Amino acid sequence: MSRRIVAVILAGLFAVAVWVVTLRSNQVRCEVCVSYRTRSACRSVSAVDREQALQGALSSACAVLSSGVTEGLRCQRSVPTSAVCESSTGEGG
Numbered sequence: 195m196s197r198r199i200v201a202v203i204l205a206g207l208f209a210v211a212v213w214v215v216t217l218r219s220n221q222v223r224c225e226v227c228v229s230y231r232t233r234s235a236c237r238s239v240s241a242v243d244r245e246q247a248l249q250g251a252l253s254s255a256c257a258v259l260s261s262g263v264t265e266g267l268r269c270q271r272s273v274p275t276s277a278v279c280e281s282s283t284g285e286g287g
Contacts, residue, residue: 221240221241221242221243221281221282222240222241222242222243222244222246222247222279222280222281222282223238223239223240223247223279223280223281223282224238224239224241224244224247224248224250224251224277224278224279224280225237225238225251225276225277225278225279226238226239226248226251226252226255226274226276226277227255227274227275227276227277228252228255228256228259228269228272228274228275229272229275230256230259230260230265230268230269230272231259233259234259234275235255235256235258235259236255236276237251237254237255237258238251239251239254244279244281247279248277248279251277252270252274253266253270255269255274256269256270
């Protein structure tokens with residue numbers, strides 16, 4: 195019986211640790227809007243830093259707008275029509 199209690203407590207502590215690490219790792223959320231050819235799309239991504247969040251949101255929006263690797267790369271090289279970032283500390287960007 196005591197082994198079960200210890201196992202449950204350890205599993206609970208592990209779950210809490212994973213949850214805390216996940217919350218800390220996603221500190222910046224960016225929304226990027228892109229126009230490619232005749233279409234446009236906006237996507238939001240959370241990441242550790244601003245650059246990763248911007249790149250992830252741009253990639254996500256371009257995945258919707260383009261077909262194929264070549265078009266996807268062209269879309270990702272385009273300048274977003276808007277990009278708004280917010281950190282978990284409340285700072286905008």
